[in-house]
Amino acid sequence: LELYDFSRGRFRNVSTGEMLIEDDEILAKVFENSKLVLVHAENEMIDKAIELNKNYGSGLYVCHIPSAEEMKKVINAKKNSDVNTKEHPVYAEVTPHHLFLNTEIRESTERNKMLLRMKPELREKSDNEFLWEAINRGEVDTIGTDHAPHLISEKLEKITFGMPGVETSLALMINAYNEGKISLEMIQKLMCENPAKIMKIEKRGKLQEGYFADVIVVDTKKEWIVGIDDTIESKCGWTPYENWRLKGKNIMTIVNGEIVYENGKINENVKSGKEVKFYD
Numbered sequence: 001l002e003l004y005d006f007s008r009g010r011f012r013n014v015s016t017g018e019m020l021i022e023d024d025e026i027l028a029k030v031f032e033n034s035k036l037v038l039v040h041a042e043n044e045m046i047d048k049a050i051e052l053n054k055n056y057g058s059g060l061y062v063c064h065i066p067s068a069e070e071m072k073k074v075i076n077a078k079k080n081s082d083v084n085t086k087e088h089p090v091y092a093e094v095t096p097h098h099l100f101l102n103t104e105i106r107e108s109t110e111r112n113k114m115l116l117r118m119k120p121e122l123r124e125k126s127d128n129e130f131l132w133e134a135i136n137r138g139e140v141d142t143i144g145t146d147h148a149p150h151l152i153s154e155k156l157e158k159i160t161f162g163m164p165g166v167e168t169s170l171a172l173m174i175n176a177y178n179e180g181k182i183s184l185e186m187i188q189k190l191m192c193e194n195p196a197k198i199m200k201i202e203k204r205g206k207l208q209e210g211y212f213a214d215v216i217v218v219d220t221k222k223e224w225i226v227g228i229d230d231t232i233e234s235k236c237g238w239t240p241y242e243n244w245r246l247k248g249k250n251i252m253t254i255v256n257g258e259i260v261y262e263n264g265k266i267n268e269n270v271k272s273g274k275e276v277k278f279y280d
Helices: 024-032 044-056 068-079 096-100 110-115 125-136 152-157 166-178 184-198
Strands: 002-007 037-041 060-062 090-094 215-225 245-255 258-262
Touching (some): 037 044, 044 060, 090 125, 096 125, 166 245
Parallel strands (some): 002 037
């Protein structure tokens, strides 16, 4: 797997450091020598990434797609049998913050203007709606988080891109299920089965004999307030969804057959984990 930020006209990580590649020949070599290239690509750079994958790559995974315009580019590539093939497939990922948040929410308070900043940036409510439509048409492959647990002090001091997302991702999706936006079966595909299949992770992602016993138990009827009825475990200590009233919650997590989380408490006595293995 290779992960690149492919925005501002080149491969570049603009949020957390320098990872600059300007030479087209080197870009071609990156795709040629990678089994799967994960990119943060925006605007016309999506087109360039798709073309590089078509000509040189073995697979393109477009991370955290934020808008209708950019999702349409990826959808068109996925539907093009000359571009999306078994030899060089194209995958699409969206995040909860691009599904549930937008510029209207960001601009509603001075605090939100500082906290709700990430790459790609939030877009309009109409973009939220288009991404949901794409999910239910089967045009999205995974739900990612782009988790970046910056402290509030860091976020409020200056514009800092990235925010926490892992801890609330599943609960937000279950709440969406209760609102009729998505089926439980689709959530399982997008957040468990598809990521393991695309990344070729061995024996994980679904309940099947011979697989590791990784299980999340959810209460689809549990009503709760984020940050009030449950402690924020992330090291950053905050969430953009604080005080949101949600219906549905993950109440137990089992990893490799061991209960590691139950009813708001993490099991500190859990044995060591297992190395994630990949298959060809």
